[in-house]
Amino acid sequence: MKTKRYKIDVDCAVCADKMEQAAKHTPGVDEAVVNFMLLNMKVKFSDGADTQEVMNKVLENCHKVDEDCKIYF
Amino acid sequence: MNEEQKKMAVRIAVTAVITIAASVVPDSVYGGSRLLHLIPYLIAYIIIAHDVFYEALHNIMRGQVFDEKFLMAFASLGAFGLGVMKDAEYTEAIAVVLFYQVGELFEDYAVDKSRRNISELMDIRPDYANIERGGKIVKVNPDDVAVGTTIIVQPGEKIPIDGVVLDGNSSLNTVALTGESLPRDVAAGSEVISGCINMTGVLKIKTTKEFGESTVTKILELVEDASSRKSESEHFISKFARYYTPIVCFSALALAVIPPLVRMGIMGLAPEWSNWFYRALIFLVISCPCALVLCVPLTFFAGIGGAGRQGILIKGSNFMETLANARYVIMDKTGTLTKGVFEVTGVHHSKISNEKLLEYAALAESASSHPISKSLQKAHGRELDRSRVTDVQEKSGRGVIAKVDGHTVAAGNDKLMSELGIACIPCHQVGTLVHMAIDGEYAGHILISDVVKDTSREAVKEMQDNGIDCVMLTGDGRKTAEDTAKRLGITKVFSELLPEDKVAKVEEVIKFRRGKEKVLFVGDGINDAPVLSVADVGVAMGAMGSDAAIEAADVVLMDDDPLKIDKAIRISKKCMTIVKENIVFAIGIKVICLVLGALGLANIWLAIFADTGVLILAVLNAMRALFVANV
Numbered sequence: 150m151k152t153k154r155y156k157i158d159v160d161c162a163v164c165a166d167k168m169e170q171a172a173k174h175t176p177g178v179d180e181a182v183v184n185f186m187l188l189n190m191k192v193k194f195s196d197g198a199d200t201q202e203v204m205n206k207v208l209e210n211c212h213k214v215d216e217d218c219k220i221y222f
Numbered sequence: 223m224n225e226e227q228k229k230m231a232v233r234i235a236v237t238a239v240i241t242i243a244a245s246v247v248p249d250s251v252y253g254g255s256r257l258l259h260l261i262p263y264l265i266a267y268i269i270i271a272h273d274v275f276y277e278a279l280h281n282i283m284r285g286q287v288f289d290e291k292f293l294m295a296f297a298s299l300g301a302f303g304l305g306v307m308k309d310a311e312y313t314e315a316i317a318v319v320l321f322y323q324v325g326e327l328f329e330d331y332a333v334d335k336s337r338r339n340i341s342e343l344m345d346i347r348p349d350y351a352n353i354e355r356g357g358k359i360v361k362v363n364p365d366d367v368a369v370g371t372t373i374i375v376q377p378g379e380k381i382p383i384d385g386v387v388l389d390g391n392s393s394l395n396t397v398a399l400t401g402e403s404l405p406r407d408v409a410a411g412s413e414v415i416s417g418c419i420n421m422t423g424v425l426k427i428k429t430t431k432e433f434g435e436s437t438v439t440k441i442l443e444l445v446e447d448a449s450s451r452k453s454e455s456e457h458f459i460s461k462f463a464r465y466y467t468p469i470v471c472f473s474a475l476a477l478a479v480i481p482p483l484v485r486m487g488i489m490g491l492a493p494e495w496s497n498w499f500y501r502a503l504i505f506l507v508i509s510c511p512c513a514l515v516l517c518v519p520l521t522f523f524a525g526i527g528g529a530g531r532q533g534i535l536i537k538g539s540n541f542m543e544t545l546a547n548a549r550y551v552i553m554d555k556t557g558t559l560t561k562g563v564f565e566v567t568g569v570h571h572s573k574i575s576n577e578k579l580l581e582y583a584a585l586a587e588s589a590s591s592h593p594i595s596k597s598l599q600k601a602h603g604r605e606l607d608r609s610r611v612t613d614v615q616e617k618s619g620r621g622v623i624a625k626v627d628g629h630t631v632a633a634g635n636d637k638l639m640s641e642l643g644i645a646c647i648p649c650h651q652v653g654t655l656v657h658m659a660i661d662g663e664y665a666g667h668i669l670i671s672d673v674v675k676d677t678s679r680e681a682v683k684e685m686q687d688n689g690i691d692c693v694m695l696t697g698d699g700r701k702t703a704e705d706t707a708k709r710l711g712i713t714k715v716f717s718e719l720l721p722e723d724k725v726a727k728v729e730e731v732i733k734f735r736r737g738k739e740k741v742l743f744v745g746d747g748i749n750d751a752p753v754l755s756v757a758d759v760g761v762a763m764g765a766m767g768s769d770a771a772i773e774a775a776d777v778v779l780m781d782d783d784p785l786k787i788d789k790a791i792r793i794s795k796k797c798m799t800i801v802k803e804n805i806v807f808a809i810g811i812k813v814i815c816l817v818l819g820a821l822g823l824a825n826i827w828l829a830i831f832a833d834t835g836v837l838i839l840a841v842l843n844a845m846r847a848l849f850v851a852n853v
Contacts, residue, residue: 154446161329162515166460185516186337186523187446213284215279 152193153200157171157184158219166214177203190220223331230327233269234320236350239315240266258693262313263305271298272399278303289405292470294322297506301826303707304496304503314826320509324527327836329512332841333399336520339527339848346398346417346438349380364433375420384427384436385427387412392423393833400533400781417441419583440769444535446780448526451538452519457802462809463511470816478502478818497822504819507829508812517804517840524847525797532850533780534790541776544759545794549739551685551729553698554724555706557746558782559678560761564593564654564670566601569645572658572666579666586631595622597670617641621656632659638716639664652705671702674709681784682710688788693731693814695724697749721749728756744779744787746771761787793850800847804840 155189159165165185168206172181172190182191194200204222211218223231252258278295301315334742348363353373357372367373375381381394390657393405396418405421408414413429415587417438418447433439465739478501482493510579529536536542556562570575584602587595588611598665599606612626620641621634639646639657644664647659653671657664680690693714696703703717732741743750743757751774754760761776772778777788815832819825 161512162519163463163511166463166515182452184446186333186519187341187849188337189446191447199597217279 151198151200152191155190155192155204156221157183157188157190158189158221159183159215160217160219162217164215169210169220170209171214173211175203175207176206180205224334227327227331227334229673230323234294234323234327237266237316237320241320242311245313246369246661253286256421259824260306260312261315265296267302267312267316267319270316270323271295273317274298274322282394293467293506293509294319294435298322300499300503302505304500307496307849314758318503318826318830321830322507322836325510325512325837328834329516329837332838333516336524336841336845341527346380346443347442347533348380348416348438349384352376352379353435357778361534367429367433369429369432373429375422375425375427375518377420377422379420379768380438381414381416381418381420381425381427382436382438383427383429383433384431387414387425388428388617389426389745390423392425393416395420395421396781400436401634402533402560402781405642410757441780442533444537446534448537448539451540451849453522453539453543455518455543455798456522456539459514459772459805463515464510468520469510470505473816474502474505474509498685501819501822504824504826504829505816506821507826508832510833513833513837513840514805514835515845517808518801520841521727521797521801521804521844521847524844525793525800525850526791528848528850529790529793531791531817532793533783534788534793535778535780536794537776537778538681538791542758542794542797544776545741545742545791546798548690548742548759548791549735550691550693550741552695552728552743552757553787554743554745554750555694555703556672558744559682559694559710560672560674560706562672562746564597565673566668567599567653567671567673568651570649570667570669571664573663574660580668582626582629582631582660583633583658583666583668585626585655585676586614586622586633589614589624590616590622593672594656598668599657601668606723615666623743633657652702675782675784676705677783679784681788682712684785684788684792688786688791693727695719695727696720721752723754724750728753732756742787742791744784746782750774761790789853791853796850796853797847800843804843807843808836808840 159168163187165208169181169183169192172178172183172192175182177195178192179195180193194203204220212214237390244266259264264295266455271282272679274291275295276685277290281291286829298315299563300320302312305312305315323341348364351364351367352359353367354374365384373383373385379719387408387410391409393407394414397403399415399743401415403441416435422674425551437696458479465539478499480493481498485491486493497500525542526539553559555639565665569579572579580602581600584598585606587598588606589606612625616622617638617753620638621632623632625629632638636646636657639659642659644659644662646664647667649667649669651669653669656668656670658666658668685692691714694703695709695713695716697719698717703715707715719727728741728743735741740758742759743753745754746763751770754762754771754774759777760775761777761779764772764778764780811832815828819829
């Protein structure tokens with residue numbers, strides 16, 4: 150189980166909440182917390198997940214809910 | 223302002239100018255053509271609203287229908303449509319989007335600004351470490367410095383890594399870490415922690431930890447994690463927002479369609495479509511949940527930042543919520559209420575001057591490294607001339623006999639005295655006694671005890687004044703414990719406890735509490751770690767406390783000052799008050815405006831206030847949580 154923190158960019162608190170929901174529901178993610186104030190996202194990956202691959206999916210899902218958001222990884 | 227914000231400011235200004243200009247130009251200029259009249263407004267409208275439409279469309283295509291972009295696009299388009307139908311009145315349609323953008327810009331700016339303010343408060347991260355290489359000072363990444371390396375810290379620089387001073391004298395500013403504004407003097411041999419700012423002299427420091435293990439890194443990690451732990455209020459708000467927007471959207475739809483149909487079909491009146499449509503639009507403008515969703519986390523963030531500035535690290539907004547409801551504070555004695563180090567607290571029945579007696583005691587014990595001899599040396603306070611001491615015999619578990627200046631000095635407990643056949647005078651005060659005999663004659667005793675911190679009594683009183691029950695736990699003997707508790711004004715005290723007994727005691731109190739009342743435990747030692755995690759909120763003394771205690775704790779007091787316990791509670795209370803104010807204010811104003819809107823008593827301007835005005839006021843209110851120095 151690995152936990153990583155990523156810097157993100159998002160416009161508003163509502164969008165941050167949407168990103169969190171989107172990230173949480175991505176396969177390979179056990180837990181995701183978006184911190185709007187610090188502009189970061191903490192992701193806990195499931196065992197054996199390829200973080201790079203999962204993060205690509207997370208970004209894709211986040212873009213579905215908020216087109217402007219960015220995740221740096 | 224950043225680039226994007228500047229661009230938006232220009233768009234807002236241009237739109238405002240065009241709209242105002244278009245509305246003051248007399249109709250005769252257009253020669254009566256409604257199309258010509260429309261053109262300047264349309265240009266202004268496109269300038270200000272194009273991105274809202276783009277995003278709204280985009281979101282709809284992705285299946286995200288009900289969000290605030292959609293609301294705004296729909297509302298303003300509706301207003302524009304109404305404008306075309308009525309006598310070419312487009313100002314409102316533009317104003318809706320214009321003020322929405324002003325609100326967004328302000329929100330962006332305010333969040334950026336407060337984010338930066340708060341981060342600056344906690345900005346203790348050193349960027350480099352200086353090491354000497356070939357006679358020159360080289361800046362390296364602190365991550366690459368191995369344990370035991372000598373680093374150089376110049377005046378004005380932050381100490382990057384924990385270590386011990388090898389060479390140099392200086393004063394350190396520890397305010398970012400402890401909230402303590404008095405500078406701390408250090409010299410060769412002093413232990414220093416990273417994050418302090420070196421103020422006066424150059425220091426050579428031998429590192430004792432890796433950067434990743436150093437105080438500064440640990441604190442930063444704590445703070446980073448802190449705002450991720452969400453409170454009940456935050457969960458409530460994000461859930462609320464998730465249901466709220468669709469509800470308002472459907473209500474608006476209902477408001478636009480149902481009343482006219484009812485009027486037409488049942489009451490036989492004119493449907494007044496445009497009137498009800500206008501009311502629905504107002505609904506949509508009012509509904510934007512931004513203020514609400516932003517201001518709660520912002521308040522917590524500011525509160526955590528403000529508390530951090532005072533040397534109180536609160537590891538999450540959830541703990542702030544709990545702290546605010548603290549009813550019982552259970553404190554460990556040693557290290558929390560007392561300094562946890564032995565100090566000479568009295569010299570009694572001395573036949574010679576107290577100072578002389580202390581000097582003899584310190585000299586006799588000068589060869590020993592026992593904590594008691596250390597405290598004797600410290601109380602004596604001056605350099606000891608060890609050549610005055612000869613024939614030292616250590617009597618393990620009893621004391622020392624030595625020749626000082628030719629006199630036979632015996633320093634030790636009552637066992638040593640009875641062994642020497644010297645009658646000693648017992649002490650009525652609590653603590654460890656060092657009896658002294660000089661040349662076979664009793665010369666008095668020195669009382670050594672763990673001294674109560676300067677602020678402990680005041681801290682207990684403050685908490686009790688605020689309606690908090692203070693309880694003291696300790697592993698020490700009953701007599702010492704009760705004596706300390708009495709001096710501090712604590713009536714509930716449990717002594718002779720093993721770590722597991724402490725856990726049981728805390729659990730007992732937890733069972734005893736009622737309703738929302740919360741139980742705090744404050745401790746410092748490694749054996750407190752399990753108790754810290756059992757309590758509703760575990761508070762650790764950070765400066766002297768062990769790493770395990772700091773990790774297990776939910777709140778860390780960086781300067782070990784018990785007064786900060788009450789302060790942490792008061793900061794949390796202030797923060798929670800602001801959170802509640804903001805929730806009530808934001809939801810309240812919106813609901814009132816929604817009702818007025820449905821009744822036809824609100825116009826678009828009131829709606830804009832309900833959106834942007836509430837946001838501005840809520841953000842300003844949230845920032846109050848940052849100022850907690852005098853709470």
